[in-house]
Amino acid sequence: MKKLNTWNQYTIKNGNKSLVLETIMNQAPISRAEIANNTGLNKGTVSSQVSELLNEDLIYEKGPGESSGGRRPVMLLFNQHAGYCIGIDIGVNYLLGILTDLEGNICEETSMNFHQLSYEHINEELCKIIDQLTAAAPPSPYGIVGIGIGVPGAVNKDGKVLLAPNLGWQNVELKQPLEEKYECPVIIENEANAGAYGEKKFGAGKDGKDIIYVSVGVGIGVGLVLNGKLYRGNNGFSGEMGHMTIEVNGDKCRCGNNGCWELYASEQALIAYGKKLGFSEDQDTLAEMIELANTGDMEPIQSFRTIGAYLGVGITNIINSFNPEKVIIGNRLVAAKQWIEQPLLEKTKNNALWFQKDDLNVSFSELHTHATALGVAAFTFENFLKVDIHHAPAYKLMNK
Template identity: 30%
Template sequence: MRWGAGSISGDMTRTAVLALLARRGPLSRAQIAELLGMSPATITQSTKRLLAEGLLVQQAPRPSVAGRPSIPLALVPESAHAVGIQVAHEHVTGVISQLDAEVVHSFRRDFDPAAPRALATLTALIRAEIDELERRGLPLSGVGVAVPGIVEPETGTLRMSVRLGWTGLPLAARLRETLGVPVFVDNDISAVTAAERLYGPGADEADFLLAAIGQGIGLGMVLDGAPYRGAAGAAGEFGHMPVQTDGPPCACGNRGCLESSVSTEALLRDARAAGIVSGEADLDDLDAAARDGDRAAVELLEAAGTLLGRALAGVINLLGPTSVVVIGEITVLWHHLDGPLRRVLLEHLLPAVRETRIEVRPWDDQLIAVSAARVVLGAPLAAHRQKG
């Protein structure tokens, strides 16, 4: 595993050890050193601190072929907890996650970011989770908050969120001040990408992309081993890639952005306008119409798959990742999008990147909240490092 500059953690060895043990289960110091490509001395020093803090425990020695018995080290799941929060434009999802990333409590509440006391409401929801931990006598490492929009990684300030309608909000600083605990605020897709880099199947890949497609469209990037955020966290606005002249108006104020044609909102809008589904319909209804062979539904989704494929081909040709992970509500419709998308990729990808894997994950509506908690657990220093 390579860890590039600009990583989310101030102590990369610590983060790497915790994430590896969460992924792989108990391992000896020698195995950890080998898998992380670090020196045994570095691992011995790092695990010594983690043992002293009670985050790790030594298991019974196992006989080893080399002669000396090996002592597996394991995470102590209940030794650390984080609250993970996803703020979306209609709801807030929250989880309490323990060190091994197991969720021990979760909630989902309707939320109106435009309400006059929206921030106070959000703070109260987080406070309730912290109280829940206190009631159970469990230690809190910090709170991770994931929001749609551009977040400065150094400060946790939300520069702009089209979805929430919030601009220039020092969210991490405000929450930290009111709650009195470490708070880490990040863009939602960046949080999922960072968690994927630490705990997911992508942990061993130095170059991968994460395309999140739902009501909005974002792109998480890990390039050369490190999350790529752009100047002040502004990278990854895949949804606002201009793909059509005179296309539909976009929430950003422009026209013809990718998001204005292939977000789940845009697809439902077009399906309603074409009389494919009724006003109350959701993605499952659109899926059913296409499965039943409704010609207009099939054509709509074929056009969406083609457009998405062309945009993705551009990004893959540009960045050369080994894989692209696709997440989000749109995966319900993937069955219809996959064919046209792959045809376009085959047509437009340069030979050097034709082997890029496209991996589609079933959508999990707790994923973003869980990822926010995981970032805090894996990189506890991330919360302390955000100053604002």
């Protein structure tokens, strides 16, 4: 299996080659003649670029295809198994890791829950997950082509975690140590940005241009896709809406402010309700409350409804600010959708400005807890290929 650093010496050296590869990825099976027709490149250019891509194991031939009157053409397909990537979502109380091929199909996954681990312990578990997923990768020409990691906090453009208040992290350098250890590119991204990208590529946001992704776990993060592109802001810190104030004289947040949205509309609020029912902080309060709610117990049901209403308050502010076509709620609290959804939608229906509601869709993630991991995996294989995949059939479990 080739190490990734051999790829660092090779890049797609010209736009023609990138265009040919992207066309094959998005339109396969496709013939050389069809590539020439669809791209405007001449047949000689297409033939030479296809030959290089075949030699590099990035595409393969299959056929022949249907004839339009002459010789039946040989069809070209993208080799999605030329390499594999690892996508990891670091939550406040969990780690989720996936191994995907170069189209985002999930080949293997692993996860663990934890409670208030130190950075050192989380890093140790993170490496165990990377090792496990690396070992699960089938043989391929390029091996593991990169690692993507989503973090619940502010990440600068160089991949440094400046602040992740719910993890107690400040100025944490993840990227360089992992690149040195695993000898491959590492991409660090805010988890909500990655979740928004995952939904845009593979989930409920595939057909949308203006999408707001609201990640609801122990904290709340917001990812923005505006005019079809992920919006990161001037320095990469957009979307920290979990810390917008919704209660002027509210409780103190870990970020240092008072009355932040995530104190009332996330698992933090659920944990507070759970304490009143006798749950300890080291229990999986969400799972326990869902189990009780499924028996008809009204206390956890009412807790979920209250959280849903508070979610609706913040989402109304987002709707009025950005006028999106889609708002997608994701992450762990999606598991309680049946109790959260109605009060949430009632708030947005009653409180959003009437002209903001036209053509607006508020829904829950199709990718459930996997949006962030899929998003960072997509960043990774697109960085490897230097192309944009528009229609990859992601979120299929393989070899499971």
